[in-house]
Amino acid sequence: MATQTSTSKPNTGVDTKSPRSSLHRQGWVTGILMVLPYTVFFILFSMIPIFYGFGVSFYDWSLLGDKTFIGLQNYINLLQDEEFHTNLLNTVLFTLVSVPLITVVGLLLSVMVNSIRKGQAFLRIAFFMPYVLSVSVISSIWVIFLQPYTGLLNRILRGVGLIQNEIFWLSDSTLAWASIVMATLWWTIGFVFVLFLAGLQDIPESYYEAAGLEGANRWQTFRYITFPSLSRITVLVVVLQTISSFKIFGQSKLITGGGPAGATKTVVFSIYENGFQTFQMGYASAIAFVLMLVILVISLLQTTLLRRFGE
Amino acid sequence: MLDRLYPYVVRIAAALFALMFLTPIFWMLSLSLTPESGSLFAGGFNVSLDNYKTVLNRAPIFGWMGNSLVVSVATTALVLLFASMAAYSFSRVRFPGSKVLFILFLSAMMIPGEATLIPLYLLMRDADLLGTRISLILPALAGPMGIFILKQFFDGLPKDLEEAARIDGAGFFKIWYRIFLPLSRPALAALGIFTFIGSWNDYVWPLISISDKAYMTITLGLPMFQSSYNQEYALPMTANALAAIPVLIVFLIFQKQIIKGIAFTGGKEM
Numbered sequence: 001m002a003t004q005t006s007t008s009k010p011n012t013g014v015d016t017k018s019p020r021s022s023l024h025r026q027g028w029v030t031g032i033l034m035v036l037p038y039t040v041f042f043i044l045f046s047m048i049p050i051f052y053g054f055g056v057s058f059y060d061w062s063l064l065g066d067k068t069f070i071g072l073q074n075y076i077n078l079l080q081d082e083e084f085h086t087n088l089l090n091t092v093l094f095t096l097v098s099v100p101l102i103t104v105v106g107l108l109l110s111v112m113v114n115s116i117r118k119g120q121a122f123l124r125i126a127f128f129m130p131y132v133l134s135v136s137v138i139s140s141i142w143v144i145f146l147q148p149y150t151g152l153l154n155r156i157l158r159g160v161g162l163i164q165n166e167i168f169w170l171s172d173s174t175l176a177w178a179s180i181v182m183a184t185l186w187w188t189i190g191f192v193f194v195l196f197l198a199g200l201q202d203i204p205e206s207y208y209e210a211a212g213l214e215g216a217n218r219w220q221t222f223r224y225i226t227f228p229s230l231s232r233i234t235v236l237v238v239v240l241q242t243i244s245s246f247k248i249f250g251q252s253k254l255i256t257g258g259g260p261a262g263a264t265k266t267v268v269f270s271i272y273e274n275g276f277q278t279f280q281m282g283y284a285s286a287i288a289f290v291l292m293l294v295i296l297v298i299s300l301l302q303t304t305l306l307r308r309f310g311e
Numbered sequence: 312m313l314d315r316l317y318p319y320v321v322r323i324a325a326a327l328f329a330l331m332f333l334t335p336i337f338w339m340l341s342l343s344l345t346p347e348s349g350s351l352f353a354g355g356f357n358v359s360l361d362n363y364k365t366v367l368n369r370a371p372i373f374g375w376m377g378n379s380l381v382v383s384v385a386t387t388a389l390v391l392l393f394a395s396m397a398a399y400s401f402s403r404v405r406f407p408g409s410k411v412l413f414i415l416f417l418s419a420m421m422i423p424g425e426a427t428l429i430p431l432y433l434l435m436r437d438a439d440l441l442g443t444r445i446s447l448i449l450p451a452l453a454g455p456m457g458i459f460i461l462k463q464f465f466d467g468l469p470k471d472l473e474e475a476a477r478i479d480g481a482g483f484f485k486i487w488y489r490i491f492l493p494l495s496r497p498a499l500a501a502l503g504i505f506t507f508i509g510s511w512n513d514y515v516w517p518l519i520s521i522s523d524k525a526y527m528t529i530t531l532g533l534p535m536f537q538s539s540y541n542q543e544y545a546l547p548m549t550a551n552a553l554a555a556i557p558v559l560i561v562f563l564i565f566q567k568q569i570i571k572g573i574a575f576t577g578g579k580e581m
Contacts, residue, residue: 030483031404035412038393038458045453046419049427049434056429112325115318125566126329129336132562132569134512136533137551141335144342144544152338186332191573198574218317247425250514254534268425268515275429276519285429292426299421 050292057286063279074286083262084270084287090177091266095245098181103237105185106192111226113193114200124197131190139254142183146170173263176256180264184251188244192237199233200226232306239302243295267291336555343549362549366536369546372553374525375532382444382528383510386451390506391499394457399487401458402465403473413462416455424450425515432519446520447528451510457502460576464498465491501572504565511558529554 057074061067078084113123130138145153146169157163169179203226211221227234249268252258258265265273267287275284344358366372400406401413431450432441440446472494473486481489492499517531524532533554537547562569 027404027483028406031400031406031409034396034400034404034484034487035406035409038397038416038452039412041393041449041452042416042419042455044434045431045450046422046427046455049430050422052434053427053430056433109325109328112321112328115321116325121566123325123329124570125563126332128566128570128573129559129562130332131573132508132558133555134530134533134558135514136530137555140534140537140547140551141339144548145335145338147544150544152334186335194570194574218314243423247423249425254514271425271428272515272519275432281429281433288426288429292422295423295426296421 053285053288056282057289059282061280061282061285063281067282070282074283077283078286078290083265086262087265087267087270090264091246091248094177094181094248094266095242097177098184098245099238099241101181102185102189102192102241103234106189106237107196107230107234109189109193110196110200111222114197124194127193128190130187133187135187135250136254138183138187139251142179142186142255143170146179170256171260173260176260176264180248180251180255183255184245184248187251188241192241195233195237196230199230203229235302235305239298239305242298246291246295246298336559339548339552339555342545343552345545362545363553366546366549366553370532370536370550371524372529372532372536372550375527375529376554376557378444378526379511379528379530382447383507386448386510387503387506389448389452390454390457391503393452394502395461395492395495395499396487398458398461398465399483399491402462403486404483413458416458419453419455420459428516428519431516435520442521442523442526444526447510447513447517450516451506451513454506456576457506460502461495461498464495468494497571498575500568501575504569504572505576 058069058071059067060070060073109127113120113127116123145151148154148166148168151169153169154163154167157167167175169175207225207229208221211225216224247268248266249272252264252266252269253272256264258269268291270287271284271291274280274287343362344360346359346361397416401409427450435441435446440449468491473481473490476486476490511528512530513528514530517528521527521531524535527535533550536550540547
């Protein structure tokens with residue numbers, strides 16, 4: 001703003017700091033009017049729900065609207081609810097496995113594709129394509145893909161001699177989680193890949209030329225030039241993936257139905273079941289508030305990390 | 312030696328990965344084109360569209376896609392309109408308290424939509440909107456990401472641009488739609504793509520709000536239709552193909568813009 005001192009607009013003399021501020025003042029009304037439509041939706045569908053939900057979490061609240069104030073009872077119950085603890089642990093484990101995996105594979109794919117000129121467009125399409133499909137489509141594809149006897153995955157694995165017996169992917173809790181991780185990787189890696197690829201293409205060619213002159217080998221070049229240049233994007237990817245992993249629901253609902261025996265249920269699954277299957281609105285709201293807190297903490301950590309890497 | 316082989320290793324590895332990524336999609340298409348037999352390769356190459364006819368007879372796939380289209384297009388258009396207006400105001404007009412308001416909106420980016428499902432359900436029920444397509448559009452309009460992305464873009468536009476228009480007596484509103492909107496087409500396209508994909512793929516809120524089959528989106532209707540098939544795979548897979556093909560065609564036509572748009576919005580989303 002300070003550099004914008006020369007302008008052909010005559011100074012109206014209201015404000016001596018900047019000749020444009022009088023115009024700014026005239027614009028206040030327009031400015032407020034232009035922010036207004038969004039603000040209305042923000043208040044109605046973001047602010048009010050947050051406070052309303054927080055309020056509901058202090059009640060024993062049934063679907064029909066019978067409500068009793070029970071203070072912190074929902075939160076106390078949460079501490080003793082073993083099913084919730086399992087679902088929370090499941091979600092944390094899924095996050096701990098899927099985030100590094102998706103980040104590393106996404107980085108690997110982008111580095112590979114970046115070094116290929118001919119056919120790069122095709123590879124980009126191939127890796128990104130699943131991302132545009134909906135969670136329903138990808139889940140159903142994977143359920144059929146993973147079927148024992150008829151599914152393609154077992155056939156391929158048998159064909160190349162990796163397995164002798166049928167694998168019942170969705171009947172064992174560890175394998176069911178592995179299936180969800182595979183499907184999620186296949187579905188969302190395109191996003192991570194595209195972010196890394198954009199980052200790689202921003203690294204100036206001269207860095208690599210300098211490294212070449214110094215006689216750096218391929219690993220050293222990656223370690224000391226490529227990877228540090230991608231640090232900001234890496235933090236961004238890790239944080240975005242962590243948040244979306246924490247919110248996982250669709251894949252678990254649609255691929256395994258939360259099974260076998262509830263082994264693949266997640267935090268959002270808890271909200272869904274308590275809120276809309278047993279209709280304990282108050283209890284479900286308490287879970288939602290805990291989820292919100294966890295994600296808030298991750299987001300704040302992200303801001304700190306990004307700032308540090310940004311320097 | 313290893314160094315000279317490296318380019319070939321990379322090419323072969325990339326090709327193998329690409330094959331792996333494309334396999335489920337090709338398999339979906341080939342199952343949908345093979346009459347139900349439980350086995351894909353045994354039947355040989357008798358391609359038929361029977362599965363497609365059967366699925367379209369049994370489920371309102373096109374109706375669901377129509378609902379998805381209405382919801383996603385309306386959401387995208389309104390998000391672009393409201394977000395670009397607000398972003399312009401934050402970037403160029405600045406009124407008392409605008410900075411505080413902007414920070415308030417930004418901090419809402421940390422609030423996951425999943426956390427407000429219960430109150431949203433109760434509010435929509437009280438407003439008698441539950442189960443309608445409008446109930447799917449409204450909450451998406453409160454997302455602050457668009458404002459953030461567009462404000463960053465607007466901040467980067469040179470100030471001289473609007474100077475001339477201002478001398479000619481154009482007001483802020485006119486400058487917004489005459490100068491800023493046309494200039495920010497790439498940013499708007501990127502945000503539009505991001506919003507559209509998000510809206511089209513939304514699953515958990517429609518699952519809670521919509522119970523009438525007629526108002527379901529494809530993302531919601533598809534699993535409902537498929538859940539009635541247990542040991543049959545051709546028809547559920549055909550339903551997947553029907554839901555996926557239009558999306559894949561649009562993606563293949565606009566892939567360059569879509570990928571660039573995702574990189575743009577993703578890189579800005581912080």
